[in-house]
Amino acid sequence: AQSVAQPEDQVNVAEGNPLTVKCTYSVSGNPYLFWYVQYPNRGLQFLLKYITGDNLVKGSYGFEAEFNKSQTSFHLKKPSALVSDSALYFCAVRVTGFQKLVFGTGTRLLVSP
Amino acid sequence: SAVISQKPSRDICQRGTSLTIQCQVDSQVTMMFWYRQQPGQSLTLIATANQGSEATYESGFVIDKFPISRPNLTFSTLTVSNLSPEDSSIYLCSVVQGAGGYTFGSGTRLTVV
Numbered sequence: 001a002q003s004v005a006q007p008e009d010q011v012n013v014a015e016g017n018p019l020t021v022k023c024t025y026s027v028s029g030n031p032y033l034f035w036y037v038q039y040p041n042r043g044l045q046f047l048l049k050y051i052t053g054d055n056l057v058k059g060s061y062g063f064e065a066e067f068n069k070s071q072t073s074f075h076l077k078k079p080s081a082l083v084s085d086s087a088l089y090f091c092a093v094r095v096t097g098f099q100k101l102v103f104g105t106g107t108r109l110l111v112s113p
Numbered sequence: 114s115a116v117i118s119q120k121p122s123r124d125i126c127q128r129g130t131s132l133t134i135q136c137q138v139d140s141q142v143t144m145m146f147w148y149r150q151q152p153g154q155s156l157t158l159i160a161t162a163n164q165g166s167e168a169t170y171e172s173g174f175v176i177d178k179f180p181i182s183r184p185n186l187t188f189s190t191l192t193v194s195n196l197s198p199e200d201s202s203i204y205l206c207s208v209v210q211g212a213g214g215y216t217f218g219s220g221t222r223l224t225v226v
Contacts, residue, residue, distance in 0.1 A: 032213050043119075043205060043219040044156075051213050090155065099144050099209050103156040 002027040004074075004091045006104035013081045014112050021076040021107045023091030032094035033074045034101065035065055039087045047089075050074060061085070081111045115140050115208050119218030126225050131194040134221045136206035141186035147179070150203040150220075159204075162189050196225045 004025045013019045025031055035047040048059025055067045065076045076089060091104040116139040126132050136145065144163055148156040159179055160168040168181040183189045193200050206218040 034213070034215065036217075041222070044217040046114075046215065049213050094213065098161075100146060100158055100161055101207075101215060102158075105155045 002093055002095050002102055004033075004093045004102060004104040006089075006091055006107045008107050009105075010108045010110065012110050012112065015083050016080050019078050019081040019085070019109065019111070021089050021091075021109060023074045023076065023104060024072050025074060025091075025093050026072065027093055027096055029096040031074075033065075033067065034092040034094075035059065035063070035074075035076050036090045036092065037087045038090065038106075044090065047076070081109075083111045083113055085109060086111045114214055115142060115210055115216045117206060117208065117216055117218040119206055119221060121221055122219060123222040124224070126196050126223065128196050128198065128225055130196055131192055132196065132221075132223055133190050133192045134204055134206070135190050136188070136218050138187045138208055140210070142208040142210060143186070144209055145183065145189045146207040146209075147181065147189075147191045148205045148207060150205065152201070156205065159191070193223065196223075198225045201225045 006023055033050045036044040038044050047063050048057050050057045050067045058064045063078050065074055067074050089107050092101040118137045120135050146161055147159040149159055150156050158171050159174045160170045162168040162181045162183040164183045164186050180192045201224050203220045203222050205220045209215050
């Protein structure tokens with residue numbers, strides 16, 4: 001079964017420091033991978049996606065992610081965290097042969113001033 | 114990308130009653146998806162709704178509990194019937210356009226009392 005794993009329930013980082021939110025995937029075939037962010041009482045906001053092409057994907061709000069096929073990872077990164085980045089982050093993968101997405105368990109990012 | 118209007122944004126319902134959630138899309142889309150996000154949890158797909166055919170439900174979800182309508186290519190409803198406190202969740206609709214262009218509604222926060 002296709003899935004994504006987010007091994008960290010929470011990531012704490014100080015403002016101005018780089019941040020990484022981890023995601024690993026398990027799919028058959030070529031993966032379509034996504035990152036979404038959810039702020040309190042809000043829906044999901046799209047950050048970035050990898051479908052094909054460059055392994056380094058740049059997205060919204062200064063976020064980027066690196067697709068690593070050998071490690072089956074798609075970690076979300078940002079060079080300098082902001083307090084306003086504090087939110088819940090979800091990694092997702094499209095199920096091969098279908099259009100539906102499977103989501104990871106989510107990682108709460110807390111950026112301290 | 115598509116814009117989705119989801120209503121209501123929140124509701125408090127008595128147990129045993131039903132709640133119908135609506136999603137209106139500003140463009141025609143083939144597939145619409147309905148997700149549930151239980152408190153503190155990730156998103157779980159309830160069903161995929163195609164216009165002109167019955168929805169396809171995921172394991173653990175049944176039509177009697179979560180009937181879905183898809184009367185045209187821009188609109189869908191999800192009803193959560195015979196409510197119990199365990200149904201208290203956020204419900205989100207989603208559409209996909211092109212290669213990996215997923216958009217989510219703002220969500221409906223349901224509280225069952």
